[in-house]
Amino acid sequence: MLFYSCEKSDRHITVCFTGDVLLDRGINRIAGEKGSEYFSQPISQLLFPYKYRFVNLECPITLQNNPLPKQIVFRGRPELISILQKSKITHASLANNHANDQHAQGLRDTYRVLDSIGIYTVGAGSQTNSSCKPIELTDQGSTIAVFSYLDLRISRDETENLCACEAENLATKIWEYKNNHPRALVVCYIHWGIEYNPSPSVGQRETAKMLIDAGADAIVGHHPHVIQKIEYYKHKPIFYSLGNFVFDQMSPETRSGIVVGFDNKDNSLQAQVIPYAIDNGRPVQVSSEENNNVMKKLIAVSKNVEFKKDKNSWAIAETKSSDRSDAAIETKGHFDPKLINDRYFKGVVSLEGLSQLSGYRLSVVPNSKSSTDELHVPYPVYRFEIGDLNRDGKTDILLGVIKSTHFDQRVIKRLFALRIDSGQIRPLWLGSKVCQNLVDFKAIDAKGRTSILTIEQSNDGTFSNGIYEWEDFGLRLVRYANENLNYAQALNNLEDEKP
Numbered sequence: 001m002l003f004y005s006c007e008k009s010d011r012h013i014t015v016c017f018t019g020d021v022l023l024d025r026g027i028n029r030i031a032g033e034k035g036s037e038y039f040s041q042p043i044s045q046l047l048f049p050y051k052y053r054f055v056n057l058e059c060p061i062t063l064q065n066n067p068l069p070k071q072i073v074f075r076g077r078p079e080l081i082s083i084l085q086k087s088k089i090t091h092a093s094l095a096n097n098h099a100n101d102q103h104a105q106g107l108r109d110t111y112r113v114l115d116s117i118g119i120y121t122v123g124a125g126s127q128t129n130s131s132c133k134p135i136e137l138t139d140q141g142s143t144i145a146v147f148s149y150l151d152l153r154i155s156r157d158e159t160e161n162l163c164a165c166e167a168e169n170l171a172t173k174i175w176e177y178k179n180n181h182p183r184a185l186v187v188c189y190i191h192w193g194i195e196y197n198p199s200p201s202v203g204q205r206e207t208a209k210m211l212i213d214a215g216a217d218a219i220v221g222h223h224p225h226v227i228q229k230i231e232y233y234k235h236k237p238i239f240y241s242l243g244n245f246v247f248d249q250m251s252p253e254t255r256s257g258i259v260v261g262f263d264n265k266d267n268s269l270q271a272q273v274i275p276y277a278i279d280n281g282r283p284v285q286v287s288s289e290e291n292n293n294v295m296k297k298l299i300a301v302s303k304n305v306e307f308k309k310d311k312n313s314w315a316i317a318e319t320k321s322s323d324r325s326d327a328a329i330e331t332k333g334h335f336d337p338k339l340i341n342d343r344y345f346k347g348v349v350s351l352e353g354l355s356q357l358s359g360y361r362l363s364v365v366p367n368s369k370s371s372t373d374e375l376h377v378p379y380p381v382y383r384f385e386i387g388d389l390n391r392d393g394k395t396d397i398l399l400g401v402i403k404s405t406h407f408d409q410r411v412i413k414r415l416f417a418l419r420i421d422s423g424q425i426r427p428l429w430l431g432s433k434v435c436q437n438l439v440d441f442k443a444i445d446a447k448g449r450t451s452i453l454t455i456e457q458s459n460d461g462t463f464s465n466g467i468y469e470w471e472d473f474g475l476r477l478v479r480y481a482n483e484n485l486n487y488a489q490a491l492n493n494l495e496d497e498k499p
Contacts, residue, residue: 012139012142012263012264012265013051013052013137013138013139013142013143013144013262013263013264014049014050014051014052014261014262014263015050015051015052015053015054015137015144015146015187015261015262016047016049016050016052016053016054016259016260016261016262017054017187017189017220017239017242017259017260017261018047018053018054018055018056018242018245018257018259018283019056019222019225019241019242019243019244019245019257019258020056020058020096020222020223020225020243020244020245020246020247021055021056021057021058021084021092021245021246021247022058022059022074022076022246022247022248023057023059023061023076023077023080023081023083023246024059024074024075024076025074025248026248026281027039027080027246027247027248027281028076028077028080030248030280030281030282031080031083036080036082036083036086037086038282039083039087039246039281039282040082040083040085040086040087042282042283042284042285043083043087043246043282043283044086044087044088045285046259046274046276046283046284046285047087047088047259049261049313050261051090052090052091052137053087053088053089053090053091054089054090054091054092054093054122054146054189055084055089055091055092055093055245055246056092056093056096056189056191056222056223056245057084057092057093057094057096057099057110057114058074058096058098058247059074059075059076059098059099059101060074060075060076060098060099060100060101060102060106060107060109060110061076061077061078061080061081061109061110061113061114062075062076062078062102062105062106062109062110062113063077063078063109064102064103064105064106064109065102066102066103066105066106067101067102068100068101068102068103068157068158070101070155070158072098073098073101073102074098074101075101075102075106078109078113081113081114081117081119082117083246084117084119085117085118085119089119090118090119090120091119091120091121091122091135091146092114092119092120092121092122093121093122093123093148093189093191094107094110094121094122094123094124094148094162095122095123095124095131095148095149095150095162095163095164095189095190095191096123096150096162096191096222096223097150097152097154097158097191097223099124099162100157100158100159100160100161100162103157104160104161107124107160107161111124120135122134122135122146122147122148122189123148123149123150123162123163123189124148124161124162124163125161125163131161131162131163131164132147132149132163132165132169132170132173134146134147134177134186135148136184141183142183142264142267143181143183143184143185144184144185144186144187144262144264144269145177145181145184145185145186145187146186146187146188146189147163147170147173147174147186147187147188147189147216148163148188148189148190149163149164149165149170149188149189149190149191150162150163150164150190150191150192151164151167151190151191151192151204151207152164152191152192152223153461166410166411166412167207167210167211168210168402168411168412168413169410169411170188170211171210171211171213171214171380171402171411172214172379172380172402172403172404172411174186174188174211174214174215174216175214175215175379175380177215178214178215179359183267185217185218185264185267185268185269186215186216186217186218187216187217187218187219187220187262187269188211188216188218188219188220189220189222190207190219190220190221190222191221191222191223192204192207192221192223193221193223193224193228193240193241194224195223195224195225196224196225196226196251196253196254197224197226197228198226198228198253198301199228199229199301200221200228200229200240200241202487202488202491203487204221204240205238206487208233208238208240209233210380210382210402212233212234212236212238213234213380213381213382214380214402216236217236217268217269218236218237218238218239218262218269218271219236219237219238219239219240220239220242220260221238221239221240221241221242222241222242223241224240224241224243225241225243225244225247225249225254226241226243226253226254227241227242227243227256227257227258227294227297227298228240228241228301229298229301229302229303230273230298230302230303230305230316231302231303231304231305232303232304232305232318232319235318237269237271237305237316237318239258239260239273242257242258242259242260243256243257243258244257244278245257245259245278245283246281246282246283247278247281248281254278255277255278255279256275256276256277256278256294257275257276257278257283258273258274258275258276258294258298259273259274259276259283260272260273261273261274261313270315271315271316271317272310272313272314272315272316273295273298273313273314273316274312274313274314275291275294275295275298275312275314276294277290277294285312291309291312292309295307295309295314304318304319305317305318305319306318306319306320335350335351335352335381335384337349337350337351338350338384338385338386338397340386340395340420342388342393342394342395343393344393344394344395344420345364345366345394345395345420345423346366346367347364347365347366347367347368347423348363348364348365348367349362349363349364349365349386349397349420350362350363350365351363351377351381351384351399354376359376359377359378359379360376360377360381361374361375361376361377362374362375362376362377362397362399362418362425364420364423364424364425366423370423371423373423373424373425374425375418375425377399377401379401379402379403380401380402380403381399381400381401381402382400382401382402382413382440383398383399383400383415383440383441383442384397384398384399384400385397385398385399385441385442385443386398386443387443387444387445387450388450389417389428389429389443389450389452389470390419390428390470391449391450391470394419394420394421395420396417396418396419396420396428396450397417397418397419397420397425398415398416398417398418398441398443398452399415399416399417399418400413400414400415400416400440400441401413401414401415401416402414408433412437412438413437413438413439413440414433414438415433415434415438415441415452415475416429416430417429417430429473429474429475434454434456434466434468434475434477435456435466435477436456436457436458436459436464436466437456437457437458438454438455438456439454439455439456439457439463439487439490440454440455440491440494441453441454441455441494442494442497444497449469450470451467451468451469451478452466452467452468452469452475453465453466453467453481453493453494453497454466454467454468454494455487455490455491455493455494462483462484462485462486463485463486463487463489463490464480464482464483464484464485464490465480465481465482465485465490465493465494465498466479466480466481467479467480467481481493481498
């Protein structure tokens with residue numbers, strides 16, 4: 001879906017994103033007493049600079065009272081939607097854990113009510129497989145595409161017709177979109193994390209990195225109801241949680257939030273944040289001192305970020321003199337080249353992200369530079385290793401890719417092995433799967449033998465470290481060195497190469 005601007009004088013697209021909006025419970029009562037303008041007036045003041053305005057609508061809008069059998073369910077009265085209309089909200093994300101609180105009919109009613117007042121929906125569709133299509137904001141050749149996504153482990157009834165696929169699947173959709181629209185800028189608007197937790201989880205950070213590796217230009221999160229830190233990865237901003245926007249919660253940490261705004265100057269996203277307080281359920285501008293107090297906490301926990309105040313807003317940029325953090329390890333999709341010096345080949349193997357995110361170029365260059373071989377890898381790549389996997393004395397190439405196969409249509413992380421034969425790249429093993437769900441791997445060498453150390457996730461959500469060795473025509477599980485771990489424990493073992 002395209003949205004065109006008629007403003008000839010400004011080629012910039014201005015768009016902002018807010019946190020959770022509830023039109024039920026205490027908000028219902030307050031709006032009944034004071035009217036919708038009580039909310040729309042301060043919201044309009046906060047969002048004034050932005051043409052496109054996104055909210056996460058945390059409830060269905062319906063007259064139907066047929067709740068799902070769950071502990072907390074919401075239902076907003078259709079007349080309360082005037083709060084969003086008068087605030088000139090343009091888009092509402094429905095990819096959250098309450099959109100289906102009144103079953104599929106409640107979600108369909110929400111579509112109709114929002115459509116009737118000109119608010120577009122994102123993150124939901126008439127069918128689950130169409131719900132992940134992005135919304136495109138277009139102005140005279142510039143495009144910002146917004147993917148809205150639900151990343152919570154909840155019941156199937158709660159995710160029906162919502163964009164709630166595996167993160168790897170969303171990464172592939174982003175990758176494909178960027179291939180077809182190389183100049184577009186992509187924002188992921190994600191409902192994720194742990195409620196009331198002041199910090200993002202390890203899983204959130206890994207998902208954010210995966211989506212940026214696939215081509216996302218910014219990540220904006222909501223659901224925890226509190227503000228979480230900002231950080232940069234590969235020069236792309238990640239706003240893990242914006243906090244509440246229109247909500248009736250009363251604990252101090254849930255009564256402040258930030259609006260994130262973007263301007264696509266110079267074909268990149270220039271970011272700003274606007275802090276606010278929640279007063280009687282509505283977001284309101286705060287004094288300069290209160291503004292500083294909200295930001296002081298955010299600045300203290302945010303990573304490799306520069307903040308510059310301009311009246312009520314703060315410009316956000318990556319720290320120019322940053323150390324070698326994870327934000328700088330693989331800039332621009334490039335991996336460090338690998339040096340090979342065995343009996344059969346002496347030279348360099350490199351993996352380079354191609355321009356316009358059309359895949360990777362795997363190159364084998366001998367020291368003599370007599371003949372160079374290249375292979376186009378048209379998938380997202382999360383790991384690049386070398387080692388003598390089949391123990392024939394020749395160094396092999398190990399690639400972690402994200403893709404489906406002919407026999408397994410799931411888009412998941414896989415492991416490919418390639419051999420170097422007389423300076424030419426040839427397949428060694430494309431079986432790709434391990435015993436459980438592959439999360440990451442490393443090639444480790446011990447006593448001249450190359451093994452694969454993995455992180456795998458079981459169906460119960462726990463993690464393990466597996467050790468695999470080559471046997472005949474593929475990898476064989478030797479043993480699980482560590483089981484029943486959380487992700488951080490499994491990742492530490494991988495990074496320390498502790499089988």
